[in-house]
Amino acid sequence: MQDNPAPTLSVIIPCYNEGENVPLLFGRLLPVLAGLDVSFEVICVNDGSRDDTLDRLLEVQTGEPRLRVIDLSRNFGKERALSAGLLHSRGQAVVPMDADLQHPPEAIADMLAKWREGWDVVFARRDARVGQGVSERLFAKGFYWVFDHLSDVKLPREVGDFRLMDRKVVDTVNRMPERSRFMKGIFAWVGYRHAEIVYRQGERAAGTTKFNSLKLLRFAFDGLTSFSNFPLRVWGGIGAAISSLAFLYIVIRIIRTIFWGVDVPGYESILVSVLFLGGMQLLTLGIIGDYVGRVFDEVKGRPLFIIRKLYEPGGE
Template structure:
């Protein structure tokens, strides 16, 4: 039988784990022709998330877990899960039950039809403020206009990935990750399914607006150089305007003379040009910082234990190797 891995990044999710497990078991019982692995990636949780996962594994050997050495963030937790997942296909699922496990059978059906990436698109987003919805919509519009790859709007990480998609993603080892864009970048045969996203079953979201803004910057700088080009074009346009204005001032002074005046206009021009320069330097610095981080070539993460076994950093790299089928 084919094996399906359910990859679940978890950070301080003690309140939802039992409910999540019960719903997953119900789904598994409805499709008995497959083997299942539920792979939790504990991303440095400070509550009882890890002890609960260990307890679930004692009662059900389909449960596996990777305990990271500290909190590395969800994006890194997902690539760690892909490194350790053993299934012929991997389904990425949030622990908070906003993404319903009951969609898993439909995803598997489309996978069996030949699709490599079956992604769930949100038809509605319950429990989210209008500010979050509107800013998300504006971000996707900006990203779609500035990048050359197709961007899936209103989609998260909830999707089924065929093994060849998993192996493709495992080869992308950049430290500052925007996995939603990577799903689009690798290509392959994709299928969209619609669903109504539920509010969190319990607990509080780990994504505040500062983290969301940071993720948006990661998305833009990871998949497009448009901000650099925009700053260059804007600077060039301002330079042309300033050069023409300079010629006009010189000609006016030579022909008609000019008294000393214009302090407000001079200060306005200086402040405007200074702001443009600082903005451009900031954009360049953002890309330069990404280059700096990538050149260090540090491992993306370290694992404290895998299924109650201590992991050695010197052998951990073997998990990253591409499997052949």
């Protein structure tokens, strides 16, 4: 591998249970790459798939010497699978994309053209969200709004992992060791000069999405807590406000007792106060616990992923 010259372009494709999509993907991707008149490699990361994804990738590799397959020991998640692909990429320009053909391979030519103009990063911005309902689109808009207002890092709107990055950008990302891999935030955090193209997102070629509403919500919360400590700081302000109201209530009760004597209050107010404050404390502890858990993961220093086997062209 090391004796071969580095290609101009690396295409990285994380795969999890994408067996149906593999022949469709390469039937469309390889002709596009062959027409670009640049040397290239395709790196597919099998993220612990439970179907025949690995077998189909190795079948394609028998006829395509520029395909490299990384087989992870289990499912580590798309963000870490993408990190594995970036770490093993050798191209001067690197393009991550999905295996379901929602990212059209034809857009790579436009990104390469911008890269040759001298841009370090070329965003691929979707013109519309395809295959998503109203609730999912509203959730996405809400997430971007919250992230922009609570984080110092601004995410480009309607831009996913599909983009082109220069070699120096990829090297910078690879030097970031954090275990919480919110790649859209990491890509935005490193900066560099960027341009963008607009593409039309396609329908998923086959299979179903691996993200449900709960996973998307957790993913969004991970992204926010990875790039903002506002959820920690906001509870200080909420605590101060509640303490001020409680102090004001104490003053009112003292004045009431001095002028009107002692009455017998109902238990409802006590019950409401205890439940409200207890719930606030548990919520606060949950958010603090999430940050502490991240610190715990970082301190352990476990690897981001484990490679079961690296299938190089011409190998076993």
